[in-house]
Every structure is written in structure tokens, then in C-alpha cells.
Amino acid sequence: MKSIGIPEIRNYKRTDYKGGTQNWNIDQDANNNLYFANNDGMFMFDGTVWSKYELPNKSVVRSLKTHSSGKIFVGGYNEFGYFKPNSNGKLVYFSLSKFLKNKNTISIDIIWKIHQLKNEIIFQSFNAAYIFKNNQLKIIKAPTRFQFSFLVKNTLYFQDINKGILKYRNGNLTAIPNSTLLNNTEIWGMFPIDNKIIISTLDKGLYIYQNNKIAPWDTDANWFIKKNSGLGGVAMKNNHLVLNSVVDGVIICDRNGKIIQHINRKKGLQNNTSLTSFIDKNENLWLGLDNGISFLNENSPFTFFGSSYNLSTVYATIVHKEILYVATNQGVFYHRWSIPFREEDFQLINGTEGQAWNLQLINGTLFCAHNRGAFILNGNLISRTLDSTGYWSFKGVPGKPDKIIASNYNGFSLLENRNGNWVLINQIKGFSKSVGEFELSNTNLWVKKDENLFQLKLDSNYSRFISIKTHKKLSEKDSGITSVQRIKNSVVFQYNNHFYTYSEKKNKFEPNMFLTKIFQKIPKTNTIVEDKAGNIWYVVKETLGVLKKTPNGTYTNTSNPFLNFTQYLVYNNLSINTLDSKNIFIGLTDGLVHYDSNQLNNINSKPKVFIQDFTTQETTIYTSSNTSVDKKITIPYASNFVKFRFSSPTFENVENIKYSYKLNGFDEEWSNWSSATIKEYTNLREGKYTMNVKVKNSFGIISDTASIPFTISPPWYRHFIAYLFYLILIGATIRVIRDRIKIKIRRNKYYETIEQRRLYLEKEARIRQEQFNLEKEIEKLNNDKLQLNLLAKDKELVTNSLQVVKKNKILNGIIQRLKDIDTSTFDETNKFQFEKLRKSILKEVNSDKSWKDLEKHIKNVHFEFLKRLKEKHPTISPRELDLSTYLLMNMSTKEISEIMNISGGGVELARYRLRKKLELEKKESLTGYLMRI
Template identity: 65%
Template sequence: MRFSKLHILIFLILSSLTIYGQIKNIGLPEIRNYKRTDYKGGTQNWNIDQDKNGNMYFANNNGLFQFDGSTWRKYSLPNSSAIRCLKIGDSGKIFVGGYDEFGYFKADSKGKLIYFSISKLVNRDNINTIDFIWKIHIYGDEVIFQSFARAYIFKKNSLKLLEAPDRFQFSFQVKNQLYFQDVSKGIMKYENGQLQPLKGSTTLNNTEIWGMFSMPENKILIATLDKGLYLYDGEKMTSWDTEANIFIKKNSSLGGVTIKDKFIVLNSVLDGIIICDLNGKIIQQINHQKGLQNNTILTSFLDNKNNLWLGLDNGIAFVNENSPFTYFGFSFGLSTVYASVVHKGNLYVATNQGLFYHSWNNTIKENKFTLVEGTTGQAWNIQVIDDQLLCAHNRGALLILGEKVVKTLNKKGHFGFKSIPNRPNYIIGSNYNGFTIFEKSANGLEYKNQIDGFDKSASTFELDENNLWLKKDDLLYQMRVSEDLKKFKSIKTHKNLSNSAQGIGSIQRIKNTVYFQTKNRFFKYSQEQDLFFEDTKISALFKEIPKIYSLSEDNYGNIWYIFNESLGVLMKRPNGKYKNTLTPFSNLTGNLVNNYLSINTINLENIFIGLTDGLAHYNPALSNYLVTKPKAFIRSFSYPGDILLLGNVQNKIEQLQIPYASNQVKFTFSSPTYENLENVEFSYQLEGFDTRWSNWSTTAIKEYTNLREGNYKMKLKVRNSHGIQSEEAVASFTVSPPWYRHFVAYLFYLLLIVASVFFIQNKVKMKIRKNKYYETIEQRRLYLEKESKIRQEQYELEKEIEKLKSDKLQIKILAKDKELVNNSLQVVKKNKILNGIIYKLKDINVESFDDSIKFQFTKLNKSITKEVNADKSWKDLEKHIKNVHFDFLKRLKEKYPTISPRELDLSTYLLMNMSTKEIAEIMNISSGGVELARYRLRKKLELNKKENLTGFLMSI
């Protein structure tokens, strides 16, 4: 049955008036546990509060712990005692109480929380030990610290005492009233600094009161440790006989908190918490079995988004009560869910362990789902067709009735079933070996036959009036079944839908029409034209949507789709248009079952989604109240030597100036958004350094190194899991320049430059004058040098001329000597001839000559003899030879000092290329003597036999 547009509109208006603060009674909310190893503190957490920036604070055995969504920080009391209570005032002061110590933390100018003790105002002469402070109340302009013995009232920086009549237990604020429990006087109201006993309240003196809650008709609900719950009307106490009281009597109460004056959270010692309405009906129970890490709840707190924080005996828990999602997981006995359906008052769920059911009446009690008898194993699908419940199971096609399998229609494993168009008495099923036909008969649904001609398995198929469509192995199968439904009479495959649409994405039915999708383009098939044509209207719906993997239309016309392991939906509006919704499903990313999109829309408030670890319940009406803008905080700004903590309710920090030596900075980010923390993303830009905003990232830290001097502005945005962005958070700072680039340094540089210019100018002028002087001197020196050079050159020239003249004269003398040598040699030769003639003349008998001839002969002989004896050519020859070859003889003597004068003469004769005979004549020795002299000379000159003596002498 579909709702009309008017019904939907009325429903939305009514739900907008009533849904806020509603506790879902279906499933469990998201629970996030923080172990002591996460916050690195003690086990017990006694009290919780939240500041106006959204930071959470926990009173822990090891001190005060602060959580900003990204980072835990610890603050201790001076005596390091456990903190049992805390309260945050409007001024931002965090009042805390521990053992023998109480006071407040306040942020200093750098954002660090500094402790200020109030207990130092206590007169220690009268009060030795303060004991534990268990409760803190901000009552008007008073801050009241309650211990067992007394209350310490801090007002206008002074302290006064309120003594307990006997001994206080605990104290509570209910609306605008403050109540104390005294062990003998009962419950007492605090008014004008005095305690007024309440009538009829002493009946609870023998037990501890741990909680007081406002109720209708000015009544007060009182939760005791071991006596249960009581209603007090101002006159008497009456037991609150409800489901909640039965639970508290069994498990003991440790107080609680109210939710929007509609629901009460009750903490227990033994079994977690319960949430009940004002009639005491238990709406929800959360305990260790349901996901808490500990069953003893010491305190509970409702944050500014109506989410629940629990201080446990060991750890901390966050319960996302304000989410549109609740879950059925291991605590309900569910595992991976492939399909779900509501039928005849039961919710059935097909899982990998079998088919389970739970009673359904718009609420689900806390008990587990029950296995349908006979369905243990893989259940692929659960469907209602013609008011019959069919389970597609690994064991076969099963007909379900109530709590058991009433018939196994076919023993082959099945994936799902569909009605056959225009054949109302038949149902087709997809199994592990193709398709089967089931027929409706008088005995109910019966197996008819297996369709021959196709034996491939497929979990996704659709039917139109003429064809069965199946996607398998990247192919689209178009099959036609025979009239008797026993075989496929034609099978055709398609690789692409058109030339421009490559591949096959998915098959689905939208608006009762089979559509084929690829890359977000949707096509229909024309039987008449035998082709696929695009439906541009449907394609336009997915134009701005990421590439989808599969989709499904629910009973209300909403189109659900999967992309990148994430879920989205096009919610159909009353006007027929669609609204794309993505953000509420971000926390389901990665938990969806591959290839099995399981969406079960029962009505507008109840939508079930199958997950790998159970079943999610989604109420779209609650999503509207999650659309709140998150806050972004630059949580810390640090650089070498200092750190600033922002977001601690301190005054705004003015622009900071840091030295150049500390020009590496680190920022940490936070957003006190505690739902789906893993999906909170940050984007930042350091103005003055970054040219654009960074990509969105879950990283909550950023460092910059080696920043240049200048003004910087760190800007931060945060995006929560619903895709909503915050306003920008800004932190400005300035990096001072290094001393050598400081303004004073530049002024000094300017003065230095001016002085340098002035100094250089004077130096240049002096240099010019000096240069002119030296230039004059240099010119004078060059002139004198040139003049001296000219004189030297003239002298050298004259000397050269004289030398040339001397050389020329020497050459002439040598030439004369050579000429004389030649002439002398000629004379020697002549004398030899004459001596020969004289020698021959002696052989002539002159006696035979007449006197005149004899006279003439004797005259001739005397004349020849005179010519020979009178000639000095021989001595001249030796003299001239030595003159001509003086240099040669000098070199030879220097090279061979042992050479004799006769050997020098022989060397000279050999140099002059004289023959042995000539040498023998000159030296007046025989030819053999010449050869012997030559031999000795060669030996002295160390020549081998192959070397030429004359050639060697010429080379010297």
C-alpha cells in the first residue's frame, strides 16, 4: 500500500513536532568504547561534563581528562588525587573536587588549563581533612562543593561552610531546586543558605540515593542504590512499580540522567543502563552483551546533541542516541544479512547462517532473533510473493510458514524468485543450474519443471512481457521461454547496449519497467525495433552521482544505489521529484554486502539495510536533526619553545609573533563532533604559504618547516560524516625576520651603504689624485726609461757595428789566413818540386859541361837552393793553420783534454781533408807513421771501426 502525498506531508509535519529527542525502540544505537589505553588514565570515571565549545571532560581516578574528538589531554590536581566530580560554569571555569582538594581549572592566555585551589581558603585549624568532594552544584551565584561532612559554598572569592546535620550522602539539582540527603534527616531542600527537611523523606534513610529526576505533576523520581525507584510528591514516598523498577531492584542503581524530560537513563551496578519512558516502560537496554565494555555505570551524561556518554567502572562509552540508525548485530544473533522482509507480524532476515525471525510490531524487544527451524546454512533471499513466504536457500527453494519450513519446493540451491508477467499462476526461480518453474495449485505452490537450454547460475535477473534478462560474465543474456515454460526457445547475448554505451552495468526494475544501466546511463529495450534506447530522464537523475554498481527501487519509489562500497538513495518527494541523500549512510561505507543490495522499506519510519555484520534500521525522519553545522578548532599551535591551546574557552589570542629561529610550526585540529569520528575530515590552508585549500583528509595534524618571515593566517574547515562543512577557524601569526633581515638591520645596511659610498667616494678622489701624481711620475719614468733605452740601443747598435766591423775584419783575416795557408801549401809543393829538381841535378855530371854551361848550371843550382832555403812558408803554414782552426782546436781540447799537440795538428790536417801523403810531408813522417797516428787518434777519440774519423772531426 502506498501513502498519498497528503498522508506523507501530514506524517512529516507530525514527526517534526515529536521526533526530536525520541529514543528508538528498534535495535541498538552505535556504541563506541574508549578504553583506559585510549585516554591513558585510570579505570573509573565518576563524572562527565561538556564546555560551550563541545569539549568533553571526565572526572577520572587519575585526574581530569579532556577529549576534543581528536586528542585526549590530562590535567592533575596538586596532590594527584582522584577527581570524583566536575562542573563547568558559564564563565568557562571547570570546577573539580577530589580528596582533600577542590578548586577550578581555567585557561591562561596561551590556552593551557591552570589549576586554582579554592580549598586553600579552608581554615585548617578547624578542619584537618576535607575528605572526598562528591558533588558540585552551580546554584545561582554560588558554587557548592559537597563532601560527606559538609558543603563548601564558594561565592565572590570567599568560602563559607554548610555543616551536615548528621552526615550527607549525595546531593542533586532538580530543575531549579537543590536537595541534600542526610543519613538521619532524610532529603533536605537548600534555600537561602539553610537546609529544610522534606516531609516523608526519612523512609529512605537506610539506603543511598544516587539519582533524582523531575517527573510530571511536580513529582520527583528517586533512584536508590538497593531499594529500587520511588516517586515523591512532596508528602510521601511510593514505590514506582514499573518495568524499570524491577530492573533497578535486581541490578542496583547508580543514578542517571533525563533526556528532554521524556526519557530517563538509569545506570546500574550489574547490567549496564536502561532507557525508560516516564511511565517506567523500558525502551532500550545497553549492557556488556549489547556492546559496552563494562556493566557498571558510574555516571551518565547527555551532550549538546542528545548523545549519551557513560562513565564506566573501567572505561568510557559513547552512545549515539541521536542517530537515525540503530543496529542488530551479534547481540541479536545476526551475522551477514542478505535480505529481510516483514510477513504476518514477523521480521525475517536471510543470513549466511540461516533464516532468522523476530516478532514485529514497530518495535523489537531486546531478545535475540530466532532461527527458523530447518534453515541452518546459507540463506540468499527471503521474499513475499502472492502472500507466500519463499526462502531462496543453499538447500533449495523453501516455503516458510511462521517459525518453520513447511515445504521444500526444490532441493537445488536457489538465489531468488519472481512472478511471471501475464502468467499469474506461475513463479520463476533462479537456482545454481539455471531456472525453475513453480506452479500454484489447489495444494499450494508446487515445483513444475527445470527450464531446459540454460544451466548458468545467476543471482540477478529481471522479466518483462517477452524476455528474461540476465547479467552474467560481462554479458547481457536475452532469453525467451517457450509457451509451456519448459525450455528457452531463444538465447541472445549483448556485450554493449549501444555503440556509445560500452559494457553492461546492472539490470533493475524502475517504475515497473526493466532498465539496463552502464556508467550511469539508463536504457530500455524496444521489442519492435530490437534495440536499446536511452531514457534521458532517468539518466539525468544520476548525472551528478558517482558511478553506481547496482540499484533497487523500494515500495515507495525511492531508488537506492551502491557506489564505491557506499550507499545512497534518491528519495521520492510528494511532487514526484527526487532528492539525492548520501550523508546519513557514510557510516555504513564498507559494511554493505557485495552484490547483494538489501533494502527493506516497511514504511517511512522503518527501513532495514543488510550489512556484513548484521542489520541496520534507518528512520529518515531523524536525519533532519543531524543536519547541524560542525565546529572547527585549530586545537593547538606549537613551535620550538612554546605551545598554544585553542578552544579552551579562553579569550581570543591576539596575533602571535614568533622568532625566525622557531619558524617550524605544527597545528593540530579538532571538531567536537563525536558521531562517526572516523568520517570527520579536515581541510586547511596556510594563507601566505599555501595557494589553495588542501584535500579533505581525516588527518588532524599539519606541520610547516622553514617558513619565511611574514604574516600568516591558518584557516581550517571541518566536514562531518553528513557532508556538512563548518565555518572557518582562523589563527594568525607572524614570523619575525632574522636579525640580518630585520627593519633595524635594513636601516643599518642603508646607513652602512651611505657611509660606504661617502668613504668610497673620498677614496676614489684620493685615488684619482694619487693616480695623477703617480701617472706623472710614471710618465717621467717611462720617458727616462725610453731615453735610456734609446741610448742603450744606440750604444748596442754602435757596439754591434764595431762587432760587425771586428767580425768582418776577422773574417777578412781568416780569409787571408786561409789564402795564406793555401799559398803556403803551394809553396811547400813548390819547394818539394825544387828539392826534387835539386836532387836530380846532383845526378848530372857537371864536369862534362863547358865552363859557361857549368857556370850557368852552378848558378841555376844555387839559385834553386837559395829559393828553397830562403822561403819561410812552412812556418807560416803552421801559424796560419792554427789561426784558421783555432775554435775547432779549442773545442776538441775541451772535449778531449788528453789529446797531444801532434794529434791536434793531425786532427787539423784531417779536417782540411789532406791526403795521407800530404800529411806525411807536412809532418815530415812516413805514410805508415800517418796511419799509426790516425789509429791512435781514433782510439783516443773512442771511435769504433765503422765511424769515419774525418766526419766525426767535422761534427765537433
């Protein structure tokens, strides 16, 4: 049990659980669900959802007791019985008191206590005790009037207002000696400590019962109960007691009655009257208050000092001369280390109001770096002010115990011890940047500022920096610098978890493989601090972790325990102060954490996760109220919209509890971790599914998987019987279709025969037609060939005719020349011969009819062409018909001019007139047009 700081407190108001104000009793079932006896009924809390269960007469519930069978026995006004889960896990109430009412017994009144003693369940009211055993009720009436009853080490005690304390055994009550002295007060609690019993009364304080004697328990706890009125309590492990009070919350005391913790409204409770207290299975404390419910995380290794102790943002802590000093943004506060922390607040040291950055103990002197200067603290006073400039931190010069280098808002200064007093010597010249943390090695001062690392070299008098080097990277591989720190008494530099030291001889950074190796499995860090015990603390983004040093020199990594408060770390001024393994202080933005690393073993148990509700649109299929899934769950297809609600009865740091789920048969992967406790699936197909859920608590520990298998039936049209019907229907349809096909085949065969005959005849006719067309084509080709031959012959004939024309022209020319010859000079013989020659030539010319034959032949050959041309162009002249024929025969202009006995220009003019008469476009070929006719 921790005596330093306040545990995490979580208050549940009546608006959270939606019930009455007062809570009278608390218990926990096998699944770790909690139950509360409340003015409005019984409330169940599964870590996520509050559920309300009422008694039939709507009365207050004053007592309850969970049972290993899954029953929750409850007692109220004139009513007692038990809730039991039905087949779906829903809690259903069964009354036991009704059997008494049927017998016209006395009024039951309020059932204040319920106990389980071996195989008996005892319900205690003021008038009687009702023993439920083997499904039968037995009544033990109070000798006078019962007050309350208590089960201590398997022995049940009753307080009677006249007989004193009675011991119950085998159905009988026996008074214990000397117990009537408590008749004038109410006993609210009896607790075992060693071989004694501590008795807590309402207004007479605490008593000790031992060896049949009762005497006051003269302790601090007794004084507290007398002052604040006791309402019982509960025993914790290691003989610690939780004692409730009416006026001032609860206290936790040890076996000697020394108060270890005092938790009241000032320390975070929502109400100072605690009606009941309960220790859950994780050794955490629950309080049923006069107005609300509170949870105290007593099993945690962490406790807190916050605003209730006058602390705000913490930048540094130190213990010196039995005083704990805390530097905050509001000043330096202190608390005597030897005085219990339960009552006294931290006190402000006068003169330190404002921002305090650091506290450092150097050579037995406590220095304070403050926004308003550098101070020396002694006890609860400022014993000396060294400088009025704002300061960040101090470092002793290695090998110079009388000298200190201090960083301030203007750079660095030198402090020196002269005649037993520390004094400011000078401001070190050459560097005026304001820096927080720095490190010293030999005559080098190392400063990490922004992205640069400055290496400042001091002169021998520490009056100035004689050189300043700027480094931007540690090596070619590591092209940057993240932090500089002192580890294992060496200044080391870090980038991406790769560590280096600086070699003066080589004037370079050299890898530090030892530190690099121990950080190789840790994500990239941005802040690293080594504490006094050699543990290395680091920050990854917003997560705090520690490499704890073991006796053999190795390190073990721990980070999960710190997940609950790392979002409140002061990241730029990480404050870790390790006094020993049981006392570690961590600064937060809203106070101080006390960490006992020896208690880590208490938080390593696996959390549990349960699928609390499994519902469809129509109904609740399953509720996990102490039941296991031992039945087959089948859901109709119409209800294939399913919803699961899951929870973990883990009550520590509930903000950091995360769930992951996977529906086998639908999801391929587990979902991402989230705080969602409800998952819905819509339109699931028929088939077998298994819903799996697991939880991860705030310490990163993952639970076993909770599972629910279920089956979704197919819709009626996809049911087995439907498929059988489909097969029968398909078979019958196939039979009908087959018969119809056979008939159709026979009919089609007849028509097919006729059709084939018709197609044969059509094919035969088509072949004959094609043969005829082929013959026509051949004939046409032959005609075309003949025509081509005729054209060639025409061409040849024309050529020959032209030769004849040329010959005649020559002969005519000769005749003309002969006419010009004077024959008068010839003798008769020569004249006769000459005349004979001339007549012979003349006869040859006159007798040549080849040209007329040529014209006749051309007209005969091209008769059809000339006929078509005349029909198409009736106005065409005979001369133009001749020209068209010559052009059709592809005769040249020269040949045409010779035939038509005109010049070449006349031919062109005739062509132009022909084109105009034929109405041809400019670009259209005259010869091509004629060939198309």
C-alpha cells in the same frame, strides 16, 4: 529514541586515556570538550587527545562542573577548586579549599557533587555544602550527614540520612514532606518527567515524587533497578531517562517506565557497572564505568544488530505476519516484530542452516532461496521444500498470479500454484547458466551475466527458451551494459547512468530520459534497487546513496549519512527493505542496520573544529582551553619550526572525521582531506601567517574555519634596526669610497695624461712603421709586377728565340739540300748565282747569335733564383740549373726539348733526375717546389 537495534558503541579503555579505572562524573564545556572525574585526576578529551590534570594532593577527582567563564570546578578528597586557562590557554589549578584549611575548619572529606545554581557554585561533601559566590565561601553543615545532592529544574535537593530530602533555597535547607521513608537507602538520582520527579535509589528501586507524596514507580524500569541496583542516571529530551545499574549496564526508558533500550556487556559495553551517565550537546550518551568510558551514539538514525543478536552477513530481510526474517550466510533467523528487541536474540529457523540468499513474499507466500533448495516459510518453520537444487531468487510472472519463475544454480525453473499449494513444474530448458538476479517483462526474461545481457524468450508453456539473444551494448553512444533492474514497474537497463527501456515493437533499446535526468549529477553507479516506497537506492564504488521520492514525484539525493558503514555493504547482494520511513533495514557483512530516515534532521548540525595546540621547538604558544585568540602572537625567527594540533569534539563515527588545513602566507591551496590531526612547518621565513583548519564529519558536513594569526620575527640580521644599521653603514662606506675614488681619479688623471702621451708617441711610431711597411709592400708589389713583366718578356724572348732556332734549322736543311745539287751542269752564270745564294744562307746561319743571347738573358734574369737553388742543392749541375729555369718559366716539354736540343723522352728523364736530386716526394709538384724557392 530508537527502540530497535543497538546504537554505535565506542569503548575507551584506561589504556586509551592512561588513567584510573573508575570514572565518577562527566561534563562538557562551551567548545564541546569533555571532562571526566577519574580516580587519577581530571581528564579532558577533545575528540583526538586525552589530557590529564591532577589536583595538588594527587587525590581522586569525584565531581566536576564546567562554567561559562571557562573555569572547570572540581572536587576531590579534602580538596576543591577550579582549573582556569592562563594567557596561553593552559589549564592552571586554583584551590578554594585552602581558604578553609587556613581557618582550621573540619575535614572536608570527599566532594561528591558540584552544582551551579544561578550565580552560586555549590560543592557538596558528606559533612557540608560549600557555597562559592562573589569570590567568597560560605559553609552549610549537614543536619546529620549528607548522602548526595541533585539539581532538578533549578531546585537543589540534598538527602540527609535522618532528615530525608532537603530543599535548598537562599542559603537555607527545608525538608520536604514524607521523604524520610527513603532514609534507609541511598538516593543516587532525581530526574524531572512532566510535573513529577523520579527518584532512583541504590537498592529500593524507583520512586515518584508528586504533590508532596513519594510512592514506588511500578514500571519495567523499577523492576530492572531493584534487580540490578541503581546508580542514578540522567534525563534525556522527550522525557526519556538513562538509568545506571551496578550489575547489568544501563537502560533507557520512556515517561511511563517502559524500557526502550538495554545496553550491557553482552550488547557491547566493556563493563556492566555504570557509575555516571551524561548526555552531550549532540544528545549522545557517555557512560563513566567502573572500568573505562563508553560512548553511545544515541542521536544517530542508525542502530545495529550484530553478533550479539546472533546475526552474521545479511543477504535479505522481510517482515511477514509480524515476524522479521533475516537471511544470512548461517541460515534464516527470525524475531517477533511485536516483541521489544532489547533482550531477545534472533532465533534460527530449523532446517535453514547454511547460506540463505533471498527472502521474497509473492502472493502472500514467503519463499526462501537457499543454497540447499527452495523453501516456503510459515512462522518459524519450513512448511514446504520445493526443490533441493540451490536457488537465487523468485519472480512472479506478470499477469499470471499462479506462476513463478525462479533462478537456480542450473538456470531457471517454473513454480505453479495448484490447489493452493506451490509446486515445482519443470526446469526451463535452453539456458543452464547460474545467475542471481533477473527481470521479467512479457515473455522476455532478462539476465545480466558478466559483460553480456541475455534476452531469453519463453514459449507459451514456460517449458523452454525458444530464442536467446546476446546484447553487448545499449546504443552506439553507450557501448556497454552495467545493470538491469525494475524501476517504476518497468524493466530498465543502465550504462554510465544512462537509462533505457526495451521496445518490443521496434526491437531496440530506447532512452529513458526521466531516470537519466535524475541520475545525471550522481557518479557512475553499479547497483540500483527500488524499494517498496519508490525510493531508488544505488551504490557508487563503495558508497551507498538513496534518491528519496517526494510526494510531488521528484527525488532528493542523500548519501552522506551512509558513509559510516558502506564499507560493510554486501555489494553483490545489496539488501534494502523499507517498511516505512521509520523502519528501513540494510544488510551488512557483519549484521543488520536499522535506519530511521525521520531522524536525519538530528545530524545536520555543523561540526566544530579547534586548533588545540600551537607549539614551537621551545614552548607552547597557545592551547585552546576555553580561550579565544585575542592577543598578537609573535614568534622569534629562531623558533620558526611550528607545530599545530587540531581536533573536533565530534564523537560520532570518529574514523570518518577528516581535516583540511591551509597556512596563509605559505600554502597556496587547502590540503586534501585526511585524518591527520598534526601539521608541522619548518624553516618558515619572517612574515605574517594565519593557520586555518576545517573539519568534515562522517556525514559530509563541513565546519566553519578555525584560524590563528601569528607573526614570525625576522632574524637579527634582517630586523628593521639591522636594516637601519645597514643603511648607515652603506652610507658611510659610500662616503669613504667616494672620497677614495676622488683621490684616485686625480692620481689617475696625472698618470692618464702621461699614458696618453706615451700612447700618442707609440701610435705615431706605429703609423710611421706602418707607412714604411706599406712603402716596402708597394715596392715589393712593384718588384713582383716587374718580375712578372720580366717573366712575360722572358717568355716572349724564348718564343722568339725558338722561332730563330727553327729558322736556322730550316736554313741548315736548305744548305744540306744545296750541297746535294750537282752544279757541274750549271753554266757559269747559274753556278755563280747558286754559290752566291748558298754563301748568303750560310752567312745568315753563322751570324745569328740569338740563342746565346737568350741563354745569357735567362741567366741574368733568374740569377737570384739560380743562386738560391744552388745554395740549397750544391750538387746540382749547370744543365739541371738550366732545366730548373725552364720549368720555372712554365715552358712545355716540347719547348724545353727544342731549347736543350734533346728529345721529349730526354726531357722527362732529366725531370726525373732533377726530382731525385731535389729529394721530392712522389706527390709533390716539381714546378711548385721551384716556385717556392
